[in-house]
Amino acid sequence: xxxxxxTPKFQVLKTGQSMTLQCAQDMNHExxxxxxxxxxxxxxxxxxxxGAGITDQGEVPNGYNVSRSTTEDFPLRLLSAAPSQTSVYFxxxxxxxxxxxxxxxxxxxxxxxxx
Amino acid sequence: SQQGEEDPQALxxxxxENATMNCSYKTSINNxxxxxxxxxxxxxxxxxxxxxxxxxxxxxxxVTLDTSKKSSSLLITASRAADTxxxxxxxxxxxxxxxxxxxxxxxxxxx
Numbered sequence: 680x681x682x683x684x685x686t687p688k689f690q691v692l693k694t695g696q697s698m699t700l701q702c703a704q705d706m707n708h709e710x711x712x713x714x715x716x717x718x719x720x721x722x723x724x725x726x727x728x729x730g731a732g733i734t735d736q737g738e739v740p741n742g743y744n745v746s747r748s749t750t751e752d753f754p755l756r757l758l759s760a761a762p763s764q765t766s767v768y769f770x771x772x773x774x775x776x777x778x779x780x781x782x783x784x785x786x787x788x789x790x791x792x793x794x
Numbered sequence: 795s796q797q798g799e800e801d802p803q804a805l806x807x808x809x810x811e812n813a814t815m816n817c818s819y820k821t822s823i824n825n826x827x828x829x830x831x832x833x834x835x836x837x838x839x840x841x842x843x844x845x846x847x848x849x850x851x852x853x854x855x856x857v858t859l860d861t862s863k864k865s866s867s868l869l870i871t872a873s874r875a876a877d878t879x880x881x882x883x884x885x886x887x888x889x890x891x892x893x894x895x896x897x898x899x900x901x902x903x904x905x
Contacts, residue, residue: 683836714895719897721895721896721897721898722837722882722895723895724892724894727892769836769837771837780824780844780886782827782829782839782842783827783829783837783839783893785829785836785837785838786836787835787836788834788835
């Protein structure tokens with residue numbers, strides 16, 4: 680049982696390049712989300728999804744796109760990388776339920792540097 | 795925007811001592827969760843407390859929740875060097891909304 684798998688673990692991009700951060704989970708979780716973590720800022724929500732075909736914006740969505748074509752995968756696309764997007768990116772997943780609460784399972788993160 | 799605010803930002807204790815971290819939040823919640831993050835790793839879920847609960851235990855962890863004061867505390871008893879990590883509180887404000895995380899408390903346990 681792999682849990683949440685993020686690839687790549689490290690990436691260096693030049694300003695203006697695009698790329699996709701991959702996230703896959705094998706726990707049949709309906710809910711998936713992307714956070715970025717910057718020093719002193721905690722985790723900030725970028726985008727999230729409550730099921731296949733459904734996505735929504737979080738606190739800091741600008742410059743990022745997502746799609747959810749399957750339950751397992753939730754890729755994050757950087758359209759035109761900027762130095763301000765240098766960060767550590769975490770994908771998380773969870774079951775959802777009415778009246779029942781679940782903790783998140785996090786991936787190990789992608790450390791992205793934009794130069 | 796940050797919902798939870800942890801206090802202190804950093805804490806250094808000796809092995810065997812107890813560690814207490816606090817979290818304050820601003821709006822009503824469905825539940826509050828605590829996570830641990832070891833350096834360079836992802837977050838790990840520790841414990842969840844519902845808004846109608848006041849206290850929960852899990853091993854050496856004790857979490858309290860005071861909804862009237864909009865605050866929670868995480869107590870780690872008999873701390874070990876392996877407890878060295880950052881600890882985050884996170885709140886779910888209403889049904890199935892994403893968790894909002896605080897900025898974390900960095901705990902150092904000195905052997």
